[in-house]
Amino acid sequence: MVEKRCPRLQRDGVYRWFSELPSPQRVEFLCGLLDLCIPLELRFLGACLEDLARKDYHSLRDSEIKANNPADLGSLTNLTDEVVRSKLLVSLALLGSAHREAAGVLFRTLTHIDSVINNYGLQLNEGRTGDEFLLLFTMASNHPAFSFHQKQVLRQELTQIQNIMASTSKNPGTSTLNTMATYPGCHKCQPSGNRWQPES
Structure with a gap:
């Protein structure tokens, strides 16, 4: 009886674990x-x-229209502004996989980030x-709209941010940053939960 219940107990444990993860780790895990x-499962x-x-x-x-419009994205350049960062998160969530030009604007x-951290x-x-x-x-580093090279660069930037946060954290040993896995490719990445909201 215990063995038969184990799969369900393990599944419920995974659900609880996932629901408590911060958004970056939810995205990475998904x-x-x-x-x-396999392909049929993906379809x-x-x-x-x-x-x-x-x-x-x-x-x-x-x-979604704004998120895929390079002109609109071109005005979202001040990464020190919390409002701009919120809009960028929404834009990445709604960016279409085929919109390379818009992805290029976001990439630039x-x-x-280096100058933002060092200069400001x-x-x-x-x-x-x-x-x-x-x-x-x-x-961004998992989004299919970005090229392989762009995702590699963004992944390096992500690693740098993780290292900075870990080195300046009071308790780096318990930081959740150290548990974030790296997955080289993601073709259908959708963040879940109400971590951010588009403008009304």
């Missing part, structure tokens, strides 16, 4: 699972995601700043 799926999951996304189509339509913005003294461990940057670069 992308890792997708990389383990099935794609149909499920398409159905779920359809429910929010109208409410997110305006935000995100790769200024941005403290990644203050408030939600570090978590927002982790989520930005986790999403």
